Every structure is written in C-alpha cells, then in structure tokens.
C-alpha cells in the first residue's frame with residue numbers, strides 16, 4: 001500500500017509510514033485543539049516537500065484568518081498558491097443547500113480540476129450543517145470519501161467535537177465512514193494527539209503530547225501519557 005506523508009514530525013512512525021493513499025482521515029477535536037494547523041501543515045508539506053498539489057476547502061475561515069493562523073510557522077503558503085501547488089477554495093453552496101451529495105461532488109470536481117493529491121475540508125462539520133437530515137449527511141460524506149478515493153486524493157476532514165475524549169465527531173456518523181481518525185485534545189496547558197483508527201494499519205494507540213514549534217507540529221513517538229490521565 002502506498003503511504004502519504006503527514007508532514008507532522010514524528011507522526012508517520014506511528015502509522016506504518018503515513019496515511020494510506022486515497023484514504024480519508026477525520027481530524028477531530030474540540031475548539032483550539034490544532035485541527036486547522038494540522039490540516040494546513042499536511043497540505044504545506046505535500047506541496048513544498050513532496051510535489052503533491054493540494055486543495056484547502058474552507059467553509060468559514062476567510063483567507064486572512066488562515067494566514068494569521070499559519071504565519072508564525074513561516075510557511076510561505078502564498079508562494080505555493082502562485083505556483084499552483086496549493087489552492088485555497090472558499091466553498092459556498094449553490095442551488096439546493098440541503099442536497100449535500102451534489103455539494104460534495106462540487107468539492108470533488110475542484111480536486112479533479114487541479115489534480116490534487118491532497119485535500120482538506122475545514123470543517124466537515126460546517127459542510128454538513130446545511131441540513132439536519134442525518135441520512136443526507138451520511139450519504140454525502142460517503143459520496144465524498146468514495147469519489148476522493150477514486151481520484152487517489154488523500155483527504156483530511158477537520159471535525160468539531162465537544163472536546164470530550166470519547167467524542168470523535170459532530171453528527172455521530174462521520175467516524176464510521178472515514179478510514180482513519182486522529183483525535184486532538186487540549187487540556188491547558190498541554191495539547192495531545194491519539195490515533196483512534198487507521199484502516200489497514202497497525203497503528204500506535206497511545207496518547208502523545210503534541211508540540212507547537214516554530215516549524216509546525218510535532219509528536220514524540222516515545223512520549224506518552226495513559227488514556228486514564230487524559231482528563232475529560
């Protein structure tokens with residue numbers, strides 16, 4: 001199986017070398033747990049280090065907020081945009097807002113147009129919020145994941161949760177559809193990461209401190225705390 005490097009220092013050692021190519025991985029966590037930074041670092045690494053073009057689909061954050069979030073890491077995202085290696089796509093639904101499957105296909109079309117090998121949706125929670133019909137939500141996320149898989153585009157879906165440690169999704173369905181889940185936690189003053197699932201992978205399942213450094217996020221594969229010590 002081909003593996004796609006996460007770009008997060010230390011993380012790929014925990015997943016047998018990276019995300020399975022074409023898979024969709026939920027990056028779930030409460031507010032301020034690092035979901036956006038994680039996703040942006042994944043795209044930045046792809047474009048800058050691995051020659052893998054990426055699309056960042058943002059539903060709520062304006063581009064200026066994104067710069068704000070990442071400028072301290074000195075990632076020259078704008079240069080990559082100019083070189084067509086990284087595309088920021090501010091998604092606005094058209095037509096029937098509640099027809100999420102059609103909206104999902106528009107996102108897939110964007111990935112196809114730019115030949116994206118990597119894609120981020122920030123957030124899948126905001127994407128699915130246009131309806132409260134769970135069947136539509138589940139079907140649209142299924143369509144999204146399967147179409148991206150056909151493109152062999154490896155995707156991260158940021159997902160907003162309550163922040164409780166056993167809470168992995170917003171709607172209670174996303175976690176069963178995706179191939180992987182990386183769960184982020186923030187118990188001030190410390191951030192943590194754990195891999196809850198990664199299909200086809202003998203992955204690590206410990207809780208690791210997540211560090212925010214000048215070059216981005218990092219995980220020490222050897223540093224762990226017990227699940228019970230993770231507060232709820």
Ligand SMILES: Nc1ncnc2c1ncn2[C@@H]1O[C@H](COP(=O)(O)OP(=O)(O)OP(=O)(O)O)[C@@H](O)[C@H]1O
Nearest residue numbers: 029030031032033034035036037038069160212213
């Ligand atoms: N240099 C840093 N050192 C330590 N923590 C940092 C640093 N930069 C950002 N953070 C932490 O990351 C958080 C912001 O990360 P990010 O925007 O990726 O979170 P998020 O999970 O996407 O949040 P939201 O749910 O609001 O979208 C900050 O609130 C702060 O806790």
Ligand SMILES: [Mg+2]
Nearest residue numbers: 035036037122
């Ligand atoms: Mg965010």
